[in-house]
Amino acid sequence: MIKTAIVGASGYTGLELIKILLNHPHFEISALFGSEGGERIEDIYPSLKGVFEAEIQKSDVEKIAKYDLVFLAVPHKTAMALVKELYGKTKIVDFSADYRLNQKNYEDFYCPHIDPANLENSSYGLPEIFREYVKKSNLVANPGCYPTATILGLYPFIDYIENGVFVDAKSGVSGAGKKLSATTHFVKDNENFFAYNPIKHRHSVEIKEKTGLDVTFVPQLLPITRGMQVSIYAKLKKDIEPLEALKNIYANEEFIRIADKPVEIKNVAGTHYCDIFAAKNGNMLFINTVIDNLLRGASSQAVANANLMFGYDEGLALPKIAYVP
Known part of the structure; x- marks a missing residue:
């Protein structure tokens, strides 16, 4: 099993990741991390009681680096601070904008980039267009919705x-x-x-x-x-x-x-x-x-990218049944 960590687990995209990964045959949710730590995911989302229960730990780069796959469901700036320390130690799918743009465009619209070296190491995670790049990447910038x-x-x-x-x-x-x-x-x-x-x-x-x-x-x-x-x-x-x-x-x-x-x-x-x-x-x-902005625009696309990074079928565990009616 691929030991998987979710950083930013308490947000909506973190919840959607949990729901998908619980049905994944290869990615095992091994740790949840947050900016503060100390809470339990089932207390934040009571819908998870009896389904998946775990403590959210305070983010710690050394701990996070021990996992095979890391999803960073955190804001821009926070993400690049983590990637700068994590790159080369694990495979990363980053939900933020920190690695989606070239340095000039990023700094014009966001803030100074503290990890420009890894802009060249990232792949833009829109599989239908950039699938072959994603397969070879250790850092994927998950697109915005x-x-x-x-x-x-x-x-x-x-x-x-x-x-x-x-x-x-x-x-x-x-x-x-x-x-x-x-x-x-x-x-x-x-x-x-x-x-x-x-x-x-x-x-x-x-x-x-x-x-x-x-x-x-x-x-x-x-x-x-x-x-x-x-x-x-x-x-x-x-x-x-x-x-x-x-x-x-x-x-x-x-x-x-x-x-x-x-x-x-x-x-x-x-x-x-x-x-x-x-x-x-x-x-x-x-x-x-x-x-779906939370799935195709965030969490399910992140899992599709992770599937490609590890050589699995792109569609593995991705949700197909719509919420109808």
């Missing part, structure tokens, strides 16, 4: 569209994490719907760096717990059949489903799937994607 849904939608059309696309991205509230803020308060979100940080959102540079396209990115918050829908608008420079273009790229991808009508969050909530639809009006292209 917005970039995952957007890049998977854009990728088949990069050669067919003009530079400059508009991305209208809508996410459930769980994407903001557990910490309460003015924009994630129940009274603010219930029966409400609004854009936040339009155009300047950090994920816009991640999308641009990976696709080479200029992006106008507008994220919006839906009054739902989980799920994400992205609508992309672009101008075609070649006459193509959009659904055929999608099928040409993703025909053999198990976790990409091509739809013949606009896609719905409910059909992917609780799964690793990304559902995609596309249509054109003259030379204008509409691309529509949905994912």
Whole structure:
């Protein structure tokens, strides 16, 4: 069994990791770590009582380095401080943005990077595009939820569209994490719907760096717990059949489903799937994607990457049954 540690176990993505790994035939949850330690995971999430019970230890690099696989479900800056000490001692899947971008883009949108040497050692963990790199990597930068849904939608059309696309991205509230803020308060979100940080959102540079396209990115918050829908608008420079273009790229991808009508969050909530639809009006292209932000946009994608890193089938233990109804 692969001895596995989760750092940042008390967050939503940590919980989703636990749920997936409990059904994994090779990855064994051997330790949970957090910034403080001392709590028990079943006390934080009573749904785990009688299913999985464990103490959350205070993060300690020497202890963490003893495990074969480490998931870092921690914020940016915290992650790179750990990776700087852990790299070369274990295999790492990092949920933060710390290793997703080149140094200039990262420092322009986040903070000074304290571990630039390992930027060259990381692989961007979007398997449908970077699978072969992930297989050889000891450090995978797990993509953000917005970039995952957007890049998977854009990728088949990069050669067919003009530079400059508009991305209208809508996410459930769980994407903001557990910490309460003015924009994630129940009274603010219930029966409400609004854009936040339009155009300047950090994920816009991640999308641009990976696709080479200029992006106008507008994220919006839906009054739902989980799920994400992205609508992309672009101008075609070649006459193509959009659904055929999608099928040409993703025909053999198990976790990409091509739809013949606009896609719905409910059909992917609780799964690793990304559902995609596309249509054109003259030379204008509409691309529509949905994912579960906590799974395909975080935890199940992290497990898919770990599967590849250890030479297992990519889809091993990944959730396939949606939360319907």
